[in-house]
Amino acid sequence: xxxxxxELVFLEYLAVIFMGVVFGSFASALIYRIPRDLxxxxxxxxxxxxxxxxxxxxxxHTLAVRDLIPVLSWAMLRGKCRHCHAKISIxxxxxxxxxxxxxxxxxxGFGLAWPFLALYLLVPVLVAxxxxxxxxxxxxxxxxxxxxxxxxxxxxxxxxxxxxxAGHVFDxxxxxxxxxxxxxxxxxxxVGKVLKKEVLGFGDVKLFAAIGMWLGxxxxxxxxxxxxxLGIVFGLxxxxxxxxxxxxxxxxxxxxxxVLLFI
Numbered sequence: 001x002x003x004x005x006x007e008l009v010f011l012e013y014l015a016v017i018f019m020g021v022v023f024g025s026f027a028s029a030l031i032y033r034i035p036r037d038l039x040x041x042x043x044x045x046x047x048x049x050x051x052x053x054x055x056x057x058x059x060x061h062t063l064a065v066r067d068l069i070p071v072l073s074w075a076m077l078r079g080k081c082r083h084c085h086a087k088i089s090i091x092x093x094x095x096x097x098x099x100x101x102x103x104x105x106x107x108x109g110f111g112l113a114w115p116f117l118a119l120y121l122l123v124p125v126l127v128a129x130x131x132x133x134x135x136x137x138x139x140x141x142x143x144x145x146x147x148x149x150x151x152x153x154x155x156x157x158x159x160x161x162x163x164x165x166a167g168h169v170f171d172x173x174x175x176x177x178x179x180x181x182x183x184x185x186x187x188x189x190x191v192g193k194v195l196k197k198e199v200l201g202f203g204d205v206k207l208f209a210a211i212g213m214w215l216g217x218x219x220x221x222x223x224x225x226x227x228x229x230l231g232i233v234f235g236l237x238x239x240x241x242x243x244x245x246x247x248x249x250x251x252x253x254x255x256x257x258x259v260l261l262f263i
Contacts, residue, residue, distance in 0.1 A: 016103050025096060027095050031128050059084035059086065071097060099124055118157065119261070125150065130250065139207050147210035148177065155169050155173050179220055183208065215257070222260060
């Protein structure tokens with residue numbers, strides 16, 4: 001019996017949710033490993049290459065498959081390690097759920113067409129950046145570079161499918177990245193001198209440039225306004241939560257970027 005269109009859509013949603021869960025688990029691994037300078041996939045030991053295994057951050061006990069089911073394992077164990085019963089941060093299931101939400105948003109806006117592959121790959125990178133910056137106040141270079149490289153992939157696929165002039169696509173990406181980065185650098189200097197404190201770290205400037213490779217120079221003003229407004233909201237929420245005056249600006253930049261991808 002052939003599936004009717006409605007059934008196909010339902011199956012596509014299930015596939016997207018499944019992919020979101022899988023990549024969400026990958027994002028949560030990046031959130032833990034990158035700030036601690038741990039290898040992502042493999043490491044050398046005794047001259048042999050060994051796969052990285054997930055382990056409890058407290059007792060270092062290697063986790064079994066039943067402990068690694070995204071969201072469900074954390075919920076069933078009530079946020080604790082099965083072995084030492086130490087609390088496991090809620091940040092990890094939240095990151096996985098955020099990744100699922102991002103995948104569903106991309107699917108709703110663009111579907112499953114392969115030219116939009118880079119958008120799906122972008123989601124776990126952005127999720128990892130948000131949670132790492134929120135906890136450690138850093139935007140790791142390897143992830144920021146990943147945003148830029150995925151921008152190149154996205155527009156490369158667009159060029160292949162639309163047959164537009166390659167020079168136009170190249171100019172769009174390069175000028176967008178340079179324009180966004182230069183704007184952030186100048187803004188950081190000017191506002192920093194007025195307020196007599198650092199307002200934009202160099203990681204933020206690099207993220208601006210990577211985002212510009214996606215959005216293009218024409219969206220710079222929209223991005224500046226939206227990210228600034230979100231930054232004010234996040235900053236107030238940060239203070240109300242009792243976390244001090246300094247707050248990570250990366251999440252505001254990333255949310256503004258993600259919104260503008262659909263406009």
